[in-house]
Amino acid sequence: MREKTELRFGFIVLHYLSDKATMQCVDSIRRYCKNYDYRIVVVDNNSSNGSYERLLDNYGNDADILLVHNATNEGFARGNNVGYRLCRDKLECQFIVAINNDAMLADDRFIPLCIADFEDTGCGVIGPDIISTRDNLHQNPIYDIIDTHDEVKRQIRHFTLLLKLEKLHLYQPLVVLRGMLTGAGMNSSSPYKRNTASANLDIPYKLHGACLIFTPNYIQCYEDCFDPGTFLYFEEDILLMRCRKAGLKMLYDSRFCVKHMEDASTDSMKQNARDKQIFVWNNYIHSLNVLKQYI
Numbered sequence: 001m002r003e004k005t006e007l008r009f010g011f012i013v014l015h016y017l018s019d020k021a022t023m024q025c026v027d028s029i030r031r032y033c034k035n036y037d038y039r040i041v042v043v044d045n046n047s048s049n050g051s052y053e054r055l056l057d058n059y060g061n062d063a064d065i066l067l068v069h070n071a072t073n074e075g076f077a078r079g080n081n082v083g084y085r086l087c088r089d090k091l092e093c094q095f096i097v098a099i100n101n102d103a104m105l106a107d108d109r110f111i112p113l114c115i116a117d118f119e120d121t122g123c124g125v126i127g128p129d130i131i132s133t134r135d136n137l138h139q140n141p142i143y144d145i146i147d148t149h150d151e152v153k154r155q156i157r158h159f160t161l162l163l164k165l166e167k168l169h170l171y172q173p174l175v176v177l178r179g180m181l182t183g184a185g186m187n188s189s190s191p192y193k194r195n196t197a198s199a200n201l202d203i204p205y206k207l208h209g210a211c212l213i214f215t216p217n218y219i220q221c222y223e224d225c226f227d228p229g230t231f232l233y234f235e236e237d238i239l240l241m242r243c244r245k246a247g248l249k250m251l252y253d254s255r256f257c258v259k260h261m262e263d264a265s266t267d268s269m270k271q272n273a274r275d276k277q278i279f280v281w282n283n284y285i286h287s288l289n290v291l292k293q294y295i
Contacts, residue, residue, distance in 0.1 A: 009111055010087030010096045011039040012225075014079045016044070020049035023058065026065065036111045039091045040065045045073045057145060059212035066091070075231030076209070077224075079190040084214070084225040096214045098225055100260065103130070103210045107256040114213050117253055124218035124248025125239065129257045139253040139260060141205035146237050152292045156285055163281040166274065192261045199252060206240040207250055207282030213259045221246045227290055233280070235285035240295035 011029050015022045022042060029040055042065060044052040052069055057064040068082060080098045087093040095114060099105075107113075112126070117126050130139040146152055165171040199205075214225055227238045243250050271279065 007037065007115060008092060009033065009036065009114075010083075010091055010093030011038060011040045011041060012080050012083030012087065012098045013042045013098065013101050013287045014076065014083070014098075015042050015055065016046065016073070016102050017047050017049055017051055018101065022051075022055060025099060025101045026059070028106070028261055029099075030064070032062065032105040032108045032110055035108075038064065038111070039087065039093065039233070041086050041091070042067050043079050043083045045075070045079045047068050049106060054169045059169075062170075077226035077230045077235055078228050080226055081228055086146040088219055089221075092220075094216050096219060096225065098209075098214070100210045101260070102261040104261075106131075106259050109256050113253060113256050114215075117251055118215045121251055122217060123251040124215055124221070124243050124246065125207060125250045126213040126215065127250070127252050128211055128213075129254045130208050130260050131257060132211050133259055134262050138199075139210065140210045141201070142208055142236065143200075143203055143205050143223055145204060145240065145289065146234070146288075147241065147295060149295055151293065152288055152295060156288050156292075157243075159281045159288075160285045163278065163285065166278055166281070167172065167236040170275075179245045199254060201252060202263045205250070205252065206236045207252060209236050209239075210260045210262075212239070216278055218243070218246075218249055221248065223227045230287040232287070233285045234284070235293050236290050238287070238294060241291065245294065 012030075013022055013025050017249070026040055026042065029038065042055060042059070044055070048070070052067075058068060059067060066086065068086065070079060070082060073079075084096055084098070087096045095111075095118075106130075114126055117123060126187075127140045131137070132139055146155065162171060165174060184261065212225070218225075218295060222242065226235050227242065230238065
């Protein structure tokens with residue numbers, strides 16, 4: 001028996017290669033939302049390993065799931081946007097959740113707490129407590145925000161330099177040389193920093209992209225959940241800027257939890273370390289240029 005609510009939740013599960021992870025995510029939604037009105041849109045980003053066909057075999061006739069196949073890999077933002085528009089326009093969902101296929105719901109209060117948060121605050125986007133299954137660290141909220149022109153330009157310069165060195169096959173030799181001289185490697189790490197301390201909600205923060213709940217206020221403002229100009233990376237910073245532009249609040253709620261396995265799809269990609277690093281840094285630079293347009 002469903003709870004007495006006319007609000008429908010749409011869940012976007014962006015699938016690429018790892019059908020095992022996607023099925024775990026779908027099963028968790030079904031388990032923790034079974035008493036509510038929900039729909040699941042699984043968007044396949046042109047997987048080439050037969051995983052989409054296996055999902056069709058498992059879910060093709062299920063009323064609560066809509067399966068979509070993209071003809072090309074649209075990346076994170078545009079891939080999720082496909083599901084967002086279906087949830088908004090076809091399925092008439094009042095709340096839309098973009099959840100990574102390597103994340104799983106872990107609380108049957110997910111839907112009622114999202115509704116309560118919106119009713120209490122009128123917020124635009126909600127982020128739950130996200131716990132990594134790799135190290136049990138809490139990934140929400142994130143206080144490392146890029147919201148000034150100077151910081152964007154600094155990041156672009158940094159990753160442009162690293163990219164040039166890698167393309168010239170000089171990056172790894174310089175890492176080794178620096179390690180021999182100083183005992184430290186070059187700073188090639190991601191610009192993202194984990195939240196390892198208790199959340200301080202008095203400090204400006206952004207929300208982790210593994211699970212984002214878009215409320216009716218956000219859905220009314222934006223036809224896409226993410227800026228379509230990026231392929232991967234910095235979506236959280238751009239989303240923060242979109243919310244600020246529209247005067248919408250981003251809200252972290254520690255009362256309900258999502259478990260995050262991290263990078264199930266990207267770990268399935270068959271790339272050598274150098275090609276993967278070039279791919280990452282290229283997309284860092286491209287996404288930072290998109291972010292720069294909002295600042």
